[in-house]
Amino acid sequence: MEIRKLFIDGEWVDSQSDAYIEIENPATHEIIAKVPRGNEKDVDRAVEAARKAFETWQYTPLETRLDLMGKVVEGLKSRRQELIETITKELGSPYKVSAEVHTDPFLLEASHYVKVASEFTYEQRRQTSVVRREPVGVVGGLTPWNFPLEQIEKKVVPALLAGNCVVLKPSQFTPLTAYILTEEIEKAGYPHGVFNLVTGRGGEVGNALASHKDVDMISFTGSTDAGREVARKALVNIKKLALELGGKSAAILLKGGDWEGGIRTVLDTVVPNAGQTCNALTRLLVPEDELSRAEAIILNELKDYTYGPSDDWTVSQGPLSSRKQFDRVRKYIELGLEEGARMIAGTIPEDNGSYYVEPVVFSDVKRDMRIAQEEIFGPVLVVLPYRTVEEAVEIANDSIYGLAGAVFGTEEEANKVARQMKTGTVYVNAGQWDVASPFGGYKQSGLGREGGVEGYEEFLEVKTIYDR
Structure with missing residues (x-):
């Protein structure tokens, strides 16, 4: 079994605590590694190192930052198979999903960020001023397990490309992938303190980072409830915030569209990662008079x-990530039956020690049911009938979330409907993910954007210099 350390100020070090967190393979229940259960003292050390390094790192030439990150990206690409195997072990996803969903798109995105940084306009002349983009400072990164x-x-x-220093706290359930990145950062030759890794629990390490007076920005991904708590702590000294939170995304089937292709797209977001995807299309809206066709x-x-x-x-599907997730999803399936929804696929999962949940589909779901409003985070699809296209848009927007969506219909009508949906991303028919585009949500799905130029700008402050 691997026993890992923290990475602080360019060195692999022991935690100030003597405690460890065991990492479980959700598919086999084997304990595959132990990582330090970091504490507030570890966070203090990491932030101090980052703050000191920022004094000079912020002025490092862009060419140097591009060269260092280029080495990291190439290092990650050379370890693609190791990344796939590591994600499979710590998350429980099948190799195919670990490769095609979890690894390859984001190796591509890392390369694209290097391109974005190299082409970005950091200073722009206005009428009597220069508008300048500068690094924020010390960034605390809090990442989820899924x-x-x-x-x-x-x-x-x-x-890092933007000139910030980082203290990363990965999820306590899936931290091993972060170690591969950290090793490549170390190999690339980054100055000590520019990047630091502190593992631990969110309530300890995460809260310490969020409330730390010398952290300038928090970038958090997780549930809306957790994001709300992180924001409260971060705003004590008005940190910059980027929050990517929950979702309950809707897909609308319009008459005249490719329903087979549309439903396949929907299921591809709900099933392969066991539904543990924030932008999964877990609400399917179909014309009431063709409900039976959609079900078939x-x-x-x-x-x-x-x-x-x-x-x-x-x-194509693995288990849920933990016992906690299994219990949560099982309760929602039971709730759906209690609320009167009609289960057309799947069953209530047996409590036999496995974290596997067979895909469940509920039909005749009403918009005010909890299974239609709350994020389940499991392989559960709810089907809601609608009478008119206007009602479909109204139902789609009837959510505290606004992360993603999809529309399947004739090109003209589908694009019209997509523009009425209050959500950060919308797929229309066979539309494909674009590495150059931003991702993020409306309403309680978060603040800010990730990916593309917009995701890069999140890590920059705006300064106006009046010089004429």
Whole structure:
């Protein structure tokens, strides 16, 4: 079993606490590693190192920052297979999902951030002034368990490229991927203190970072409730905030659209990562008079998703990430039946020690049901009928969240509907993810954006210099 250390001020060091966190493989329940349960003293050491390093790092030439991050990205690419295997072990996702969903897109995005940083306009002449972008300072990165590589990449890569120093606290459940990144940062030759890794629990390390007086910015990804608490602590000294939070995203099937393709797209967001995806399309809105047709297509498409050994590349779904997640999802499935929804696929999962939950589909769901309003974070799809397109838009927007969405119909009508949805991203028909575009949400789905130029700008402050 691996026993890891913290990375502070360019050195691998022991925590000030003697406690460790055991990392479980959700598929086998094997303890695969132990990481330090860091504490407030560890955070103080890391922030002090970052603050000292920032004094000079902020003035490092862009070319140097690009060269160092280029080495990190190439290092990560050379360890692609190790990343896939590590994510499979700590998250429980099958190899195919670990590769195609968790690794390859975000190696691509890391490379794109280097391109963005190299082409970005850091100073712009206005009429009597210069508007300048400068690094924020010390950034605390708090990342979730469900996308171990994506979320550290979306924070660490642009923050360092922009000239900030970083203290990263990965999830206590999936921290091992962060160690691969840290090793590549060390190999690249970053100055001591520019990047620091402190593992531990959110209530200890995360809270200490959020409330630390010498941290200038918090970039957090997680649930809306947790983000609200992080924000409260961060605003004690008015830190800059970037929050990527929860979702309950809707997909609308319009008459005349490709329903088979649309439903396949929806299920691809709900099933493969066991529903543990913030922007999963977990609400499917269909015309009331064609509900039975939609249900038949769903049941037919579900046959193509398989569960089994993680090293089988034909397997498309793994277990939930933990016992806690299993209990949460099971309760929501029971709740759906209590609320009167009709289960057309799946069952209440047996409490037999496995974290696997068969995909569940509820139909005849009413918009005010809790399963239609609350983020379940499991492989559970709810189908809501609508009478008119106007009502479909109203139902889609009837949520405290606004992270993602999709519309499937004729090109003209689908694009019209997409522009009425109050959400940060919308897929129209066969629309594909664009590495150059931003990601983030409206309403209680968060503050700020990740990805693209907009995601890079989050890690920069704006200064106006009047010189004429």
